[in-house]
Amino acid sequence: METITPERRDRVRQEAIADIPWWYSPWGHLAATTGIGLVVLVLATVRLAALPVDPTDLLVVPLVCLFANAFEHQVHKRVLHRRMWPFEVIYDKHTPLHHVVYVEHDMAVRSARELRLVLIPAMGVLGIVVTAAPFALVVGRLWSAGAGWLFLLTASLFMVSYELLHLAYHAPSGSLVGRNRIIAKLRAHHARHHDPRLMQRYNFNVTVPLFDWVLGTMAPKPEHDARAGDAWHATCSPPPRRPR
Numbered sequence: 001m002e003t004i005t006p007e008r009r010d011r012v013r014q015e016a017i018a019d020i021p022w023w024y025s026p027w028g029h030l031a032a033t034t035g036i037g038l039v040v041l042v043l044a045t046v047r048l049a050a051l052p053v054d055p056t057d058l059l060v061v062p063l064v065c066l067f068a069n070a071f072e073h074q075v076h077k078r079v080l081h082r083r084m085w086p087f088e089v090i091y092d093k094h095t096p097l098h099h100v101v102y103v104e105h106d107m108a109v110r111s112a113r114e115l116r117l118v119l120i121p122a123m124g125v126l127g128i129v130v131t132a133a134p135f136a137l138v139v140g141r142l143w144s145a146g147a148g149w150l151f152l153l154t155a156s157l158f159m160v161s162y163e164l165l166h167l168a169y170h171a172p173s174g175s176l177v178g179r180n181r182i183i184a185k186l187r188a189h190h191a192r193h194h195d196p197r198l199m200q201r202y203n204f205n206v207t208v209p210l211f212d213w214v215l216g217t218m219a220p221k222p223e224h225d226a227r228a229g230d231a232w233h234a235t236c237s238p239p240p241r242r243p244r
């Protein structure tokens with residue numbers, strides 16, 4: 001059990017920022033991850049406009065949203081918070097880094113370069129879209145071509161919404177995005193997950209906490225969790241520093 005003191009948080013933050021390569025562009029990173037969704041949106045819109053789409057095809061949209069919400073919950077719980085082959089790098093960027101730099105009452109990024117510590121790498125987003133493509137093909141064959149494109153489109157936009165919402169939670173709470181009431185409500189849910197005492201057990205949904213509710217992993221309200229103290233405890237250690 002390691003204590004996450006403010007000094008340790010500052011040190012991990014400084015080391016993480018020093019590790020960001022000189023060529024890194026936070027706005028390029030954001031444009032790449034959202035741009036992947038935009039490309040799929042344009043492709044799917046063009047294809048769907050040329051296809052006969054039955055109203056029943058639209059059922060694919062809520063079904064994919066449900067599945068994606070469950071997937072988000074389980075991957076966050078089992079991959080981002082447990083170090084396992086071959087996903088060690090994902091764990092290293094999440095539990096001992098993202099969760100040490102940002103804690104419940106100090107969630108905001110302090111500079112644009114910190115987008116590197118919040119956003120998923122563009123290749124990760126692309127990987128998820130590419131992984132969804134064969135499933136979309138199967139849906140296209142077994143259901144209809146329109147349903148197949150709707151599958152790919154919904155999965156891609158869900159991924160982009162995850163990225164944008166997570167970034168919004170880590171925007172300063174007084175900013176235009178941070179002041180939005182819906183964002184503030186969802187941020188409170190994610191911020192509880194950033195309490196190191198709770199992160200391994202509660203609030204794994206980042207978009208909408210549906211499967212946290214279904215699977216009973218909603219964190220207790222702050223007033224019911226009065227074991228306060230200024231020292232934060234977590235079962236994590238800093239990620240190994242990699243040569244640049």
Ligand SMILES: [Zn+2]
Pocket residue numbers: 098102166170190194
């Ligand atoms: Zn976060």
Ligand SMILES: [Zn+2]
Pocket residue numbers: 076080081094099193199
């Ligand atoms: Zn987490």
